[in-house]
Amino acid sequence: MDTSTFLIQCLNALQHGLLLFLVASGLTLIFGIMGIINLAHGSFYMIGAYMAFALNPLVERWLGGGFVTTLVLCLVLAIVLGYVLEAAFFSYLYRRDHLQQVLMTYGLILVFEEIRSLLVGNDVHGVPVPAWLAGSVPLGDILTYPVYRLFISAIGIGVAILLYWVLTRTRLGMMVRAGASNREMIGSLGIDINRLYRIVFAAGVALAALAGTIAAPVSSVYPGMGNSVLIMCFVVVVIGGIGSIRGAFLAAMLVGTVETFGQVLFPSAAGILVYVLMAVILLCKPEGLFKQG
Amino acid sequence: MMHRALNRALIASALALTTSHVLAADKIKVGFMLPYSGTYAALGTAIENGFKLYVAEQGGKLGGRELEYFKVDDESNPAKASENANRLIKRDQVDVVIGTVHSGVAMALAKAAKSSDTTLIVTNAGADAITGAMCGPGIFRTSFSNWQPGYAMGPVAAAKGYKKAVTITWKYASGEEQMAGFRESFEKAGGTIVKDLTLPFPNVEFQSLLTEIASIKPDMVFAFFAGGGAVKFVQDYHASGLQKSIPLYGTGFLTDGTLPAQGDAAQGLLTTLHYADGLNTPRDNAFRAAYAKAYNNLQPDVYAVQGYDAAQLMQSGLTTVQGDISDKAKFRDAIRSATIDSPRGKFTLSAAGNPVQDFYLREVSGKENKVVDVAVKQLADPAKGCKL
Numbered sequence: 001m002d003t004s005t006f007l008i009q010c011l012n013a014l015q016h017g018l019l020l021f022l023v024a025s026g027l028t029l030i031f032g033i034m035g036i037i038n039l040a041h042g043s044f045y046m047i048g049a050y051m052a053f054a055l056n057p058l059v060e061r062w063l064g065g066g067f068v069t070t071l072v073l074c075l076v077l078a079i080v081l082g083y084v085l086e087a088a089f090f091s092y093l094y095r096r097d098h099l100q101q102v103l104m105t106y107g108l109i110l111v112f113e114e115i116r117s118l119l120v121g122n123d124v125h126g127v128p129v130p131a132w133l134a135g136s137v138p139l140g141d142i143l144t145y146p147v148y149r150l151f152i153s154a155i156g157i158g159v160a161i162l163l164y165w166v167l168t169r170t171r172l173g174m175m176v177r178a179g180a181s182n183r184e185m186i187g188s189l190g191i192d193i194n195r196l197y198r199i200v201f202a203a204g205v206a207l208a209a210l211a212g213t214i215a216a217p218v219s220s221v222y223p224g225m226g227n228s229v230l231i232m233c234f235v236v237v238v239i240g241g242i243g244s245i246r247g248a249f250l251a252a253m254l255v256g257t258v259e260t261f262g263q264v265l266f267p268s269a270a271g272i273l274v275y276v277l278m279a280v281i282l283l284c285k286p287e288g289l290f291k292q293g
Numbered sequence: 294m295m296h297r298a299l300n301r302a303l304i305a306s307a308l309a310l311t312t313s314h315v316l317a318a319d320k321i322k323v324g325f326m327l328p329y330s331g332t333y334a335a336l337g338t339a340i341e342n343g344f345k346l347y348v349a350e351q352g353g354k355l356g357g358r359e360l361e362y363f364k365v366d367d368e369s370n371p372a373k374a375s376e377n378a379n380r381l382i383k384r385d386q387v388d389v390v391i392g393t394v395h396s397g398v399a400m401a402l403a404k405a406a407k408s409s410d411t412t413l414i415v416t417n418a419g420a421d422a423i424t425g426a427m428c429g430p431g432i433f434r435t436s437f438s439n440w441q442p443g444y445a446m447g448p449v450a451a452a453k454g455y456k457k458a459v460t461i462t463w464k465y466a467s468g469e470e471q472m473a474g475f476r477e478s479f480e481k482a483g484g485t486i487v488k489d490l491t492l493p494f495p496n497v498e499f500q501s502l503l504t505e506i507a508s509i510k511p512d513m514v515f516a517f518f519a520g521g522g523a524v525k526f527v528q529d530y531h532a533s534g535l536q537k538s539i540p541l542y543g544t545g546f547l548t549d550g551t552l553p554a555q556g557d558a559a560q561g562l563l564t565t566l567h568y569a570d571g572l573n574t575p576r577d578n579a580f581r582a583a584y585a586k587a588y589n590n591l592q593p594d595v596y597a598v599q600g601y602d603a604a605q606l607m608q609s610g611l612t613t614v615q616g617d618i619s620d621k622a623k624f625r626d627a628i629r630s631a632t633i634d635s636p637r638g639k640f641t642l643s644a645a646g647n648p649v650q651d652f653y654l655r656e657v658s659g660k661e662n663k664v665v666d667v668a669v670k671q672l673a674d675p676a677k678g679c680k681l
Contacts, residue, residue: 005508012500124521126554143507144534220554222521223332260501263492271493
C-alpha cells in the first residue's frame with residue numbers, strides 16, 4: 001500500500017467512523033442515561049431513511065424542494081415520533097427488567113418493518129443526492145471522492161461537538177448527567193425526571209433518524225436496513241462505554257478504522273475483526289473505554 | 294390393551310386415508326414453496342404468477358389433469374426450510390414441489406425432496422450443488438446455476454481485450470460460485486484475475502475496496518451484488534469516478550429489479566443473464582402481453598419466466614405419461630429429454646437437470662436491461678460432483 005492509498009484509506013475510515021457515530025450516539029444516550037436496551041434503534045435509522053425517500057418528492061412539490069427543508073422536516077417528525085413512543089411505550093419500561101425491554105423493543109422492530117412494507121413496499125429505492133452536493137473532488141490519479149461523503153463527515157463532527165457542548169456546558173446536560181448517575185436523587189431535587197427522559201429519548205430517536213436521512217442518498221433505502229446498522233451500533237456503544245458520548249465517538253473511529261483496513265488487508269477475516277476488537281477491549285476494560293459521563 | 298386399541302384405530306384411519314387418497318387422485322397436487330413475505334416476497338409472487346399463467350393458457354390443465362395447489366410461505370428462512378418442505382411433502386403429499394428463491398432454503402428442500410423421492414422443480418435458487426453434488430433423478434431447475442452467468446462473461450471480457458481483472462462480491466456461496474465461473478472462462482481465454490475482493494454479507498461499506506481497486510488499476514472489474522447492495526455498489530462505483538478508466542461488469546443480478554433506484558449510475562453497464570429486455574421474439578412478446586393482461590399490467594421479469602417454464606416442464610412430462618404422474622421414472626425421463634420453448638429462448642435440460650441455455654449480454658439503457666448479443670450459446674453447467 002503506497003502513501004497516497006494509505007491516506008485515502010484513512011479518510012475512508014474517518015468517514016465510516018463518523019457515520020457510525022451519528023447512529024450510535026442516539027443509542028448510547030438512550031441506553032446509558034435511561035437504562036433501556038433499545039433494539040428498535042435500527043428501526044429509527046430505517047424510518048429516517050424512508051422519510052427522506054418519501055418526503056423528498058412531496059417537499060419538491062409543495063415547498064419548492066430543498067434538501068435542507070426535507071432534513072428539517074424529517075427531524076421534526078422524528079422528535080414527535082420519539083415523544084409519542086416514549087409516552088405510549090417506553091415510559092412503562094424504566095422499572096422493568098431488561099428481558100421485558102428487549103421483548104418490547106424487538107416487537108417494535110417487527111411492527112415498524114411491517115408498517116414499512118405496507119406503506120412503501122419491499123423494493124429497493126434510491127434517494128437523489130442534492131444538486132449542490134453532487135460533485136466530487138479528485139483524489140489520486142483515477143479516483144474521485146464524492147462531496148456528499150465529506151458533507152456526511154461534517155455533519156458527524158458537528159453533531160459530536162453539539163452533543164459534547166450540550167452535555168457538559170448546559171443546564172439540560174447537567175440534569176441529564178445527574179439523572180444518569182442517580183435517578184431518585186434528581187427527582188427529589190424537584191426536577192421532573194419524566195420530562196427529562198422524554199427529551200432524551202426524543203433526542204435519541206432524532207439522532208438515529210438524522211443518520212438515516214443523511215445516509216439515504218449514499219446507502220439507498222431497502223427493507224431490513226436498520227438491523228445491520230443496529231448490531232454495529234451496539235458494538236460501538238459497548239466498546240465506548242455505555243452512556244458515554246466521548247467513548248462512542250472514539251469507539252466509532254476505532255471500528256471504522258478496523259473495518260476499513262480489515263477489508264483490504266485481511267479480507268478473509270474481515271467479518272470477525274470488529275468483534276475481536278470488542279472482545280479484546282472488554283477483556284482489558286470490562287466497562288468499555290470510558291465510564292459513563 | 295390400550296396400546297392395541299390405539300394401534301387398531303391408527304391402522305384404520307391410515308387405511309381410510311389411503312383410500313381417500315386414491316379417490317382424490319383425479320387432481321395432480323402441486324406444492325408451491327416460495328417466499329410470500331419478506332425481502333423476496335415479490336419474487337415468490339412472480340414465480341407463482343408465471344406458473345399459473347401457463348396453466349391457464351392450457352385451459353387450466355396440465356397433461357389433461359386438473360391441478361390442486363398447496364402453498365407454504367418459506368420466508369426465505371433456511372432454519373425453517375426442512376419443516377416447511379415436509380409440510381408439503383409429508384402432510385399434503387404433493388406430487389411436485391415448485392420452489393424456491395433462496396439458495397439455503399432450496400438446498401434443504403432438495404434434500405427433503407430427494408429422500409422422499411418427490412419431484413422438485415427449482416425456480417430460482419442458483420446454488421451449484423442443487424444440480425451438482427446434491428443432484429437427483431427427480432430434481433430439476435428452470436433458472437440457472439451460479440456458475441453459469443459468471444462463466445458467460447469471460448469470453449465477452451476477453452474479446453474486449455481485457456487481460457487483468459479484479460472480482461468483487463460478498464463472501465458467501467452465491468457470490469463466490471459466480472466469481473469462480475468467471476475466473477474459469479476468463480483464464481481459459483488468456484486473462485488473469487489479479488485479485489478477488491470480498492466483504493462480509495450483507496455489508497455495504499465499499500469505499501475501502503474501491504480505493505483498493507484504484508490502486509491496483511485492473512483493466513476491468515467483475516462484480517456480483519443483489520438488491521440493496523447492488524444499488525449501493527453501482528452508485529458508489531459511479532461516484533468514485535472509477536467507471537471512466539476501469540469499466541464495471543457483472544452478472545445480471547447487479548442491475549435486475551434495481552434500475553429505478555440506481556438511476557444514472559447504472560447507465561451503460563454490461564451484465565450477463567439468461568433473460569433480457571427487448572428480446573423481441575414472437576414467443577417473448579406473446580408471453581409479455583399475456584402476463585401483463587392477466588396480472589393487471591404488471592410487467593413480467595426473469596422470475597415470472599422461471600415460474601412459467603416450471604409449468605412447461607411439468608406439461609412436457611405429463612403429456613408423455615398421459616397424465617399418469619405415478620409413473621415417476623417415465624415422467625422424469627420425459628422432462629429430462631424435453632425441449633422447452635421458453636420466453637427466454639429454447640432450452641433443454643442437462644443430465645443433472647439444469648437448463649442448457651443461451652446467456653445474453655445486456656446493456657442498461659433507461660430502466661431496461663436491453664439485449665446486446667448472446668454472450669455464450671447453449672451454456673451447460675459442468676455439474677461438478679453429480680453422479681447421474
